[in-house]
Amino acid sequence: MKIRVLFLGDLIGAPGAAVFQKHIAKLRSEYSLDAVLVNGENSAHDGKGITPKVMKFFKHHGVNMVTSGNHIWQKKDIYPYLTEHKDLLRPINFPSSCPGSGVGMFSIGDQIVGVVNVQGRVFMREFVSCPLRALESALTFLKTRTKIIIVDMHAEATSEKVCLALHFDGQISAYVGTHTHVQTADERILPKGTAYITDLGMCGALNSSIGIKPQAVIHNMLTQMPSKFEVETEGPMVLSGVVVEIDSQTGHALSIERIRVIDDSVRFDGEGMEHF
Ligand SMILES: [Fe+2]
Numbered sequence: 001m002k003i004r005v006l007f008l009g010d011l012i013g014a015p016g017a018a019v020f021q022k023h024i025a026k027l028r029s030e031y032s033l034d035a036v037l038v039n040g041e042n043s044a045h046d047g048k049g050i051t052p053k054v055m056k057f058f059k060h061h062g063v064n065m066v067t068s069g070n071h072i073w074q075k076k077d078i079y080p081y082l083t084e085h086k087d088l089l090r091p092i093n094f095p096s097s098c099p100g101s102g103v104g105m106f107s108i109g110d111q112i113v114g115v116v117n118v119q120g121r122v123f124m125r126e127f128v129s130c131p132l133r134a135l136e137s138a139l140t141f142l143k144t145r146t147k148i149i150i151v152d153m154h155a156e157a158t159s160e161k162v163c164l165a166l167h168f169d170g171q172i173s174a175y176v177g178t179h180t181h182v183q184t185a186d187e188r189i190l191p192k193g194t195a196y197i198t199d200l201g202m203c204g205a206l207n208s209s210i211g212i213k214p215q216a217v218i219h220n221m222l223t224q225m226p227s228k229f230e231v232e233t234e235g236p237m238v239l240s241g242v243v244v245e246i247d248s249q250t251g252h253a254l255s256i257e258r259i260r261v262i263d264d265s266v267r268f269d270g271e272g273m274e275h276f
C-alpha cells in the first residue's frame with residue numbers, strides 16, 4: 001500500500017492559517033493525500049507558540065499530527081493541552097519534566113504512522129539533550145509498532161540536519177527539517193530509502209522576515225534596540241512543504257515532491273487574528 005503524506009513547514013499566525021485554509025482541500029484531492037502534518041510552533045496570532053484554539057482549527061481541517069519546536073512554550077495555555085492530547089508534539093529532547101511528548105502515532109486505516117519531533121543544538125539557544133541519541137531511542141520504540149516513521153528535525157544548521165538524516169537513513173520513511181522558515185531545494189530520497197529535505201519552508205507572508213514584518217526587524221538591526229515583532233499580514237502568501245509517498249510494506253519512501261504555492265489573492269486584514 002502506498003501512503004501519501006503532506007507535511008507543511010512552520011505556519012505563521014492567522015495569515016498562515018488563511019493560506020492553509022484556502023488550499024488544503026485542493027491539495028488533498030490533487031495529491032490523493034492520506035495524511036496531513038503541520039509544524040505549528042508559530043501558529044498563534046503573534047507567531048509565538050500555539051494555542052488550543054489553533055489546534056481546534058487544525059483538527060477541523062483534518063490535520064493528523066502537529067509538530068513544533070523552540071517556540072512551543074510561549075503560550076502557557078497550551079501546556080495542559082500538551083499533557084492531555086496526543087496530536088501535538090514538542091521536541092523529544094527537552095527535559096522529560098516538560099509537558100507533552102516528542103513521539104506520537106496516528107492511524108490511516110489499519111496502518112500506524114509514527115512521528116518524532118526533535119530539536120537541533122547547533123546555533124540554537126536551548127540546552128536540549130543530544131538529538132541523535134533522543135531520536136535513536138524514539139526509533140527503537142516506534143519500530144516495535146510500525147515501519148512508517150516521519151521525523152520533524154527542528155534545527156538551524158543545515159549540517160546538523162543532513163548528518164542526522166544520513167545517520168538514520170533507511171530507518172525513517174520521511175525526515176523533514178523545519179525552523180529556518182526558508183524552503184531548501186535539496187529534496188531527495190537518501191541512498192537507503194529515507195525521503196529528505198533540509199527545510200520545508202513556511203506558510204505565511206512571502207515578503208517578510210520569515211513571517212514577521214521586516215520594518216521592525218530592520219529597526220532592530222540598525223539600532224540594536226528592541227522592537228516589537230509583528231506577524232506580516234500583507235500578501236502574497238506562500239504555502240510550503242513536501243508530499244512524500246511511502247511504501248507501507250517497507251517503510252521506505254517512493255517519492256518526495258516539494259510544494260510551494262504562492263497566492264496573491266489571499267487577502268488578510270488582520271481581523272479575527274485574536275482567534276489564532
Ligand atoms: Fe518556526
Ligand SMILES: [Fe+2]
Nearest residue numbers: 069070071179
Ligand atoms: Fe523554531
